[in-house]
Each structure stands twice: as C-alpha cells, then as structure tokens.
Amino acid sequence: MxxxxxxxxxxxxxxxxxxxxxxxxxxxxxxxxxxxxxxxxxxxxxxxxxxxQGKEAESLEDEIVGLFHDNRLIRTENEKNRKDIQDINKRMQKTFQKIGLEKYDAFNQMGGKLSFALCMLDENDNGYLLNSVHSTDGLNYCYSKEINGGVADVELSEDERAALEKALSSTDR
Missing domain, CATH: 1.20.5 (Single alpha-helices involved in coiled-coils or other helix-helix interfaces)
Known part of the structure; x- marks a missing residue:
C-alpha cells in the first residue's frame, strides 16, 4: 500500500x-x-x-469576613483603651504618689511617739504636709502646710523636714 x-x-x-x-x-x-x-x-x-469548610459548615469566605469584622472591633477597642490610659495618666499626675511619715515625741515625754508629720506629694512634688502634735494633757493639735515643687510655703520644723525628705525620696521604687 x-x-x-x-x-x-x-x-x-x-x-x-x-x-x-x-x-x-x-x-x-x-x-x-x-x-x-x-x-x-x-x-x-x-x-x-x-x-x-469552616466551623459548623461555614464557608471560608464567611470566616474571613468575620475575621475582618473582629479586627475592626479590636482596633476600636484598642483606640478606646489608648485614650483611657492617657486619661488615667493625666489624672495620676494630680494624685498623691509620694508619702513621707515621721513619728516623733513632741514634748520628750515618756508617752511614746504619738505626734507625727505626714507629707503627701503628687508627681510634680506638690501637696500638703500635715503635722499632728499630741500634747501632755491629751489634746491633739493639727497643722497643715502647703508644698509647691518640693518647697514649703512656710518654715518647717526638723520633723516636718524629715517627712518632706522621705516623701521626696519615695520616688525610688
């Protein structure tokens, strides 16, 4: 062929x-x-x-859309938390954070150290110094002195200065 x-x-x-x-x-x-x-x-x-196949027979697309939605929620919560933390930090600057306590015997009695000087300062070393003097007859006298920038507006006694120094040095945590 x-x-x-x-x-x-x-x-x-x-x-x-x-x-x-x-x-x-x-x-x-x-x-x-x-x-x-x-x-x-x-x-x-x-x-x-x-x-x-997703969880409970959801499609992968539904799962991805759900993740994007969750991501959006997390971002908004994160931003809210950031603003809350900034607000808390701003408020914390005005709170008493540094404390100094000096107990002493005001009249050198045998009754013990019943008098005290308490100094309370904020972050900027502003605050008050309270002095409580316990007398021999059982009376108690209380005085307050304003502290601005770590300095008192009036002269301080030795015990009050010690309380102020303790408060100022209490930042070493």
Missing amino acids: ESQIFNSMGLGNLDPAILFFVLIGALLIMIIVSIVQTSRVKKLEKRYNKFM
Whole structure:
C-alpha cells in the first residue's frame, strides 16, 4: 500500500501495521496520563472542599469576613483603651504618689511617739504636709502646710523636714 503522503515525508516504505501499533501505544500513554491527571484533580478538589469548610459548615469566605469584622472591633477597642490610659495618666499626675511619715515625741515625754508629720506629694512634688502634735494633757493639735515643687510655703520644723525628705525620696521604687 503506497501513500503519497508517506512518500512526500520520506516514509514510503513504512509498513502501515507499524504505524498502527505506534498510534495505539501513543493512545494508551495518553489514556494513562489522563487517568493520572483526573486522580490528581479529584484529590485537589477534595482538599479544596475541605479547606473551604469552616466551623459548623461555614464557608471560608464567611470566616474571613468575620475575621475582618473582629479586627475592626479590636482596633476600636484598642483606640478606646489608648485614650483611657492617657486619661488615667493625666489624672495620676494630680494624685498623691509620694508619702513621707515621721513619728516623733513632741514634748520628750515618756508617752511614746504619738505626734507625727505626714507629707503627701503628687508627681510634680506638690501637696500638703500635715503635722499632728499630741500634747501632755491629751489634746491633739493639727497643722497643715502647703508644698509647691518640693518647697514649703512656710518654715518647717526638723520633723516636718524629715517627712518632706522621705516623701521626696519615695520616688525610688
């Protein structure tokens, strides 16, 4: 059997049976490759479906949208917390943070150290010094002195100065 096509390609002496077997072999190889590829696609599809399954059968898209929503909520809470912390820090500057207490015996009696000087200062060393003097007859006298920038507005006694120094040095925590 002669063919002009085979002759023009230089295969005029080729037996058609050989060509038939080559084509059958190529067809079998293509069928095997197709089966392997179909198997891979099915595995990939199973993995994809499993990946798309969220909690309680929610889709992955719903899960991602929920995460974005949660992220927005966390950001707003974070900003609120930041503002609250700034407000707290601003308020803390005015609170008494440094305290010094000096107990003493006002009249050198044998009754013990019933008198005291209490100094309370804020962050900027502003505050008050309270002096409570216990007398021999059982009376108690209380005096207050204002402190601005770590300095009293009037002269301080030795015990009051000691209480002020304790308050000023109480920042070493």
